[in-house]
Amino acid sequence: MSQNRADFGPVQLARWLGIEESQLRRAQNRGLVPPPDIDDKRWSYTLAKTLPDRIDDIVAALEPKQEPAAPGTSDVGRPAAPRARGAQRRETFGPVQLSRYLGLKTWQLQRARERGLVPEPDTEQKRWSKELVKTLPDRVEEILAAVGDHPGLGSEKAAEHLAQRTGLEVERADVQLLAERGLLRPVGDFRGWPLYAIEDLDGLAPADVTAAISDRHAWVAASLSSEEAAGLLGWPVGKFEVTAEREGLTPGRFGRYARSAVEGLSVP
Structure with missing residues (x-):
């Protein structure tokens, strides 16, 4: 992620961290994630970049605690208890962990997934298993060749x-x-x-x-803004816009109207 990133809303921050928005909200409610520092609504990049290294601990803290066994009970003859979800997460990879493992940026991994260069998660938790992840390093060169090293320009x-x-x-x-x-x-x-x-x-x-x-340039020369059209006809802007809509005249690029169409309007 470029350090020129301005800020994050909750949806963007959760996606960037590789967690669900509901997890972000719970973590914020428990004080595991600091509150937004921009207008109490968005997180600055400076604050957000302190979180990825803590994400595993944050997610683990959100997992339900296991109840201790009742006194006097025995495990003899009982089926093995399922592994705790925290343990399962440590044995799998989310987007953030997979990006780090492959030496990719999160946007590079996302684009690789969109192009089918990285398979979708293969576990019930929507994470990648260790077995699948071990097959991916050989694809990194192909991924980088396909997605490049710059996220692009608006x-x-x-x-x-x-x-x-x-x-x-x-x-x-x-x-x-x-x-x-x-x-x-x-x-x-x-x-x-x-x-x-x-x-x-x-x-x-x-x-x-x-x-x-x-x-x-050609369209600007052959078209008029609402204000220019109203001035040409000697009308208030409101009267022009209402008349234009009534006559089925719609604006084109840049919200401008074809001059020829404007000149064809008549007083209703």
């Missing part, structure tokens, strides 16, 4: 990267258009937003980047 950072590489004025919308055209494929996501590999960005043909920028 569309805004990708635009900055392309601008620096090409010397063109690239904007986020241009990256999104390149993706819509199938010239860029997301390699992952961050909070639901797509991430693009640096290698894929560097592999884009300059002509394709230029075409995306030209299309953006």
Whole structure:
């Protein structure tokens, strides 16, 4: 995980730690995990990075305690008691432990799973058994070749990267258009937003980047914002938007309306 990670909500923190959100909540209630330090809602990366080394102890502390045997009872003739869940966890691997064992970052393991390069957990606890884990080190080279060593850039950072590489004025919308055209494929996501590999960005043909920028400029020149459309017609913005909706006129990219369509509107 990049140290530039801003913060974590409960869902992201639980996933990052390789535990269930309910376990995170219980651990927080018991004081095993400190409360959020950003607006009492989110954990900073500085605080979150203190937790992975403690995760096994945290999970073990959440396990139900075993009741001692009643005095005078005998174990003779009884079937062997099942191993405690804590012991079972120590003999299996969660995402955090598996990532460390293979020398991968958690996002690399996740993407390897998404691509079928790492099998899904094979135990009832949704963890990987030692037997399965022993078969995985030989796949690490293949995994790294497939997922790379950088999690990727969001569309805004990708635009900055392309601008620096090409010397063109690239904007986020241009990256999104390149993706819509199938010239860029997301390699992952961050909070639901797509991430693009640096290698894929560097592999884009300059002509394709230029075409995306030209299309953006052309649409802006041929379209109007709500405010601009209202001004053109001499209407309040509210009247324009209500009339546009009534006439079935919908905005296109950037929430802008085609100028020709705006000019065709008439006073209701």
